[in-house]
Amino acid sequence: MKQLETLERKTDTKYFCFHCGDECPDEIIHLEEKIFCCNGCKTVYEILNNSNLCNYYSIDQNPGITQKHHIKRNYAFLNDEDLKLKLIDFTDGKRTRLTFDIPQMHCSSCIWILENLYKLNAGIISSKVNFLQKKVFISFQDEKTSLKEIVELLDSIGYEPQLNLEERKEKKNKSIYKNLYYKIGIAGFCFGNIMLLSFPEYLSIDVSGHDELKRIFAYLNILLSLPVFFYSSSYYFISAWKGLKKKFVNINVPLALGIAALFLRSIIEIVFMHGAGYLDSLSGLVFFLLIGKLFQNKTYETLNFERNYKSYFPIAVTIQKGKNETTIPVEKLNIGDRLIIRNNELIPADSILIKGNANIDYGFVTGESMPISRVNGEMIYAGGKQIGSAIEVETIKVVSQSYLTQLWNNKAFRKDLEHEQESRITSFANTVSKYFTITIIALAVIAALIWQNNSTLAFNAFTAVLIVACPCALALSTPFALGNTLRIFGKNKFYLKNTFIIEKLAAVNTIVFDKTGTITENNSSSVEFIGEKLNDDEKTFVKSVVRNSAHPLSTAIFNFTDSKIIKNIDLYDEQTGKGIYAVIHGNEIKLGSNIFINEKPEQADDELSTKVFLSINGKTKGYFNITNKYRGGLNETISELEHNYELALLSGDNEGEKEKLRNYFGADNELHFRQSPQNKLDFILRLQESGKKVLMIGDGLNDAGALKQSDVGISVSDNTNNFSPACDGIIDSKSFYLFKDFIKFSKSSMKIIFSSFILSLVYNLIGLGFAFQGTLSPLIAAILMPLSSISAVVFTTVLTNVFAKRRGLI
Amino acid sequence: MSVIVVLIGASLLVATGFLIAYLWAVKSGQYDDKYTPSVRILFEEEKKSEDRNKKSVVKNNSEF
Secondary structure, X not given: OOOXXXXXXXXXXXXXXXOOOOEOOOOOEEEOOEEXXXXXXXXXXXXXXXXXXXXXXXXOOOOOOOOOOOOOOOOHHHHOHHHHXXXXXXXXXXEEEEEEEOOOOOOHHHHHHHHOHHHOOOOEEEEEEXXXXXXXXXXXXXXXXXXXXXXXXXXXXXXXXXXXXXXXXXXXXXXXXXXXHHHHHHHHHHHHHHHHXXXXXXXXXXXXXXXXXXXXXXXXHHHHHHHHHHHHOHHHHHHHHHHHHOOOOOOHHHHHHHHHHHHHHHHHHHHXXXXXXXXXXXXXXXXXXXXXXXXXXXXXXXXXXXXXXXXXXXXXXXXXXXXXEEEEEHHHOOOOOEEEEOOOOEOOOOEEEEEOOEEEEOHHHHOOOOOEEEOOOOEEOOOOEEOOOOEEEEEOOOHHHOOOHHHHHOHHHXXXXXXXXXXXXXXXXXXXXXXXXXXXXXXXXXXXXXXXXXXXXXXXXXXXXXXXXXXXXXXXXXXXXXXXXXXXXXXXXXXXXXXXXXXXXXXOOEEEEEHHHHHEEEEEEEEEEEEOOOOHHHHHHHHHHHOOOOOHHHHHHXXXXXXXXXXXXXXXXXXXXXXXXXXXXXXXXXXXXXXXXXXXXXXXXXXXXXXXXXXXXXXXXXXXXXXXXXXXXXXXXXXXXXXXXXXXXXXXOOHXXXXXXXXXXXXXXXXXXXXXXXXXXXXXXXXXXXOOOEEEEEOOHHHHHHHHHOOEEEEEEOOOOOOOOOOOEEEEHHHHXXXXXXXXXXXXXXXXXXXXXXXXXXHXXXXXXXXXXXXXXXXXXXXHHXXXXXXXXXXXXXXXXXXXXXXXXX | OHHHHHHHHHHHHHHHHHHHHHXXXXXXXXXXXXXXXXXXXXXOOHHHHHHHHHHHHHHHHHHO
């Protein structure tokens, strides 16, 4: 064996890229005393430097987005007029406005560079960033630049916009938000002024002799209460009416009754009886209710819970027509079209491979990151990503009918609206309000009957019952308890779509896990070498060889092997789907499948686990056994949940790890393997038909159906900006170990709401005491109502925080 | 006592002014994005950076 010439890697000095801050690999790229990890980063620096935009680097440390994995894309399809119109917000032929989603945005420097785009392209008039939504609003002059040029510019500086046609209908949502702000502002304004004008009443100031002042104040109050009653509180009347039309009493029915009673009684008292009315209580109530609504409406603007496959598929594809290549929008794709799929492009429809070396990464669909090789004539399912050189395929199904995408034709995806409605029915406050409403109406009638000899007193008692029994404390404790819970979850990187999900989460009794990517880690696997012990030289050979390959198995072996590296390899030949043949200093090294190494394998290939065989100079040394690594805390999670929940596991993979999983899941929980997306959905459906409330936790698009069908669908994601199928909640994979605490905490929150409801009943009983005697004075109402509301808010907020602390969530 | 009526009128007028200012702020989008402006305000003024541009352009030219 020749003496090895090894290159010592200096481990004590590490270099970091000036652009992106990543650690630089062995070869460092220099430019003007600055160090870059790759040419991409250097190029971005050069672009910015040429336009004197280096301020970018002084606002935040190493703000850039690494260009190591960047793939230059062809944006020619953006010249398609149809597509253009779908992507822009507005155009008059001279000026165009558009909005891009840029998920890479992460620091102040990003904001700065994106707002200075006009310095890089003179056609851009202005660009404005909304950082929390990760959006940039651009307006440009049509004659000087084009959509395509702007996208290319953004791409060249590392901010590739997310182009998809699905997420362009959020505008409506925004105006609802604005309306709530308007309503709160107006209610607050009226509340404050009405209280001011009611001060003489509160302090029992003797205004006798100035009767006209009292009248003026009272009529001013009526004037001020009109916008509160007709505008700010309109939501409660509309919602109550909508509920009643569907023969369903929601929490807004007793609220609307209370508000209406307050208003009518006050008007009658002021106009006919020269009283003071309860307008302060009315406006205060509406104001507090709206604040509660704002608190509950917390949403994670950057996360999208409604994505379907269209958000992940390309919007345009390259097809071969005769001898020409053209780009067409993906929905115009027909059966029989010849597609050109380049490196890292997604296959949009089920197709047959015609030409080229297909090496398909289905990670996007299954969570499994090992690419699968296909030969000519074989079928390639939609959703796979080609790794390597360009291939040519012929489509055999249209996009919406492909294996993966036809899942979205299932009825689980069509019941969206009903589903939302349903969630309202099941919420605790709404269940209670049915009985509550009937009770208070009955009580009001009884109170009126008691005083039936005196019509004034009867009217007073009747309205007073409706007023004091108004469930404002209940209506407030729910949004505050759940809103606070949602925030506590958010702090722990568990993001829920809305607060209704918390109630559903607390009601769950069956939990179904997906395997790959959910309970196993995506990017790390555990490797062991089985066979002859390797000496240092042999280890060096292995590490030097796998260093040249981008295959995930090679990366796993590279990270596993601890040795030096030889840079000069005499021969290197990677055969897709088989293995690597390399020669280093005259030593032949073969790494790959059993058949690739041993022409006549002694043992049959065991397809249940991933093995990479190694031979050096024709002698088989053994194999690397590569298995999935389970997420930290899985054991604790399962053993704790096992007691109270029925558990199940659905995996798209083979039974290879069945035994191992049995150790985790115990003997009596169901484990199912080789499940197709449709199988998973059906399994959930079966559980639901037998009366179970199912929580599904999954990750890939193959779980999308099951996530949608389940009562609560939660998706696990390594990067919450990146990828998540339609679901009710997204959990950051780093917080997976807290999953059990999240479920338990949701139950605590429901208990807190329940106790707060008991508390509010006490207030109601006190109020009813006054109401029955017909002695509810405006002053008592003005004290009792805010007191009960505020104490409900304080009670729930403090308790949720205390419980969260006890669980270690804050 | 009629002075109170005048005072009440004045106070309502001032308060209405604030209400209108608030509604205008909501309408103009100040509540749409509650984070980015806090960063934007710390960036250097446009004028200064243009000046710097000119200087550095000259510098660049001399280098060539």
